[in-house]
Amino acid sequence: MEHKESHTLILNNIARFIDLTELEKQKYLSLLTEIKVKKKAFLMQAGDLTKYEYFIIKGCLKVYTLDEDGAPHISMFAVEDYWTGDMASFMTKKPTRYFIKATENSELLGISRANYDLLFQEIPKFEKFYRILYQKSLISYIQRSNHGISLTAEERYIQFKKKYPKIVNRITQKDLAGYIGITPEFMSKIITKVNKM
Amino acid sequence: MEHKESHTLILNNIARFIDLTELEKQKYLSLLTEIKVKKKAFLMQAGDLTKYEYFIIKGCLKVYTLDEDGAPHISMFAVEDYWTGDMASFMTKKPTRYFIKATENSELLGISRANYDLLFQEIPKFEKFYRILYQKSLISYIQRSNHGISLTAEERYIQFKKKYPKIVNRITQKDLAGYIGITPEFMSKIITKVNKM
DNA sequence: TAAAAGTCTTAAACTAGTTCATTTTTTTTC
């Protein structure tokens, strides 16, 4: 059966780890909510209760916290075919400390907490999907947390370019600095230096 | 039914997220391997193929990599009731870049990759167990990777003491420095400073 | 399309964390 483009995208993402029957696909899609968010608009702000976990169909968003001095620390950039949200807040139902802001006009599919719970009852195969999804995310966050404490800012920048070549060109240098964990001024120095190497 | 102490420990860990019948418990326990490792001995060294994922019954181990200069970067301390290993290498069946060394005489239960795969076939409920286990680990690694880039070494030390009060007293200052991501000399300075605050 | 707002660059003075070297204290080993 033919699906609309956004549905094909998310079903392909899921098909990486589990096979669904046509009926299961329909059931799954019925649990999702379509969300559009314009450039510069917020999907989530600190203090909000986290309604959804999100899958990005189109666009780019930054996920960040603000420290006591008001400086942003970006924990991820979410683009097409990525999952994002604040899992801690989504699971505990406590207010989030994160902001999620679109850096481009974006289209997402969201799953609510109620539907997430329902999903496992109705299609237990999704336990496997999330088991593998979380396992892969875990591997990449373990590496990131090691790199954060063991590499210099310059090395982290080089790693980022290698790992996410397509994302580098879609974000500002300032936001990249917020992800690498340095000031925009020092980011500028690093880029100048690395580019002339 | 009565289980031996190490089995009670791991079954309680699993009972946090799923209920098993007595038969399932027996089946699960039959898939595990008992492992003992003496203080200063390695459970794993860079270059090894990762045979097991481990559950710690007793003792303490450090999981770390060595950088080009030979400096250790510790990614976790594993104590009683913790899970550890190198998930990336365990899943991909490629050699690990990690060392796991016992800092105390330790007893573990290991599950091999073959038995891990078998487990999901025989007791599909374990998909849920690992889904939740990985989800919780992910939440804590996301936080750690954010802290690594946004907090000062002193703040990371204070966080560590708050989060793992029992572990602080079981490890050397040098190893703690390797975890915080600083030199032992600077660790010494921070501790002196924080203790007189 | 002009003005406003935000981003990027550069530079000088500063601070957090490193390096290297030495001494003291604690732990391990025989």
Added chain:
DNA sequence: GAAAAAAAATGAACTAGTTTAAGACTTTTA
């Protein structure tokens, strides 16, 4: 329980990254 090995403390000289400030460039908005 003495000797050896490892860990911890201290200090001086150094480097990676911050802060503040100002000017140039780019993007957004009316």
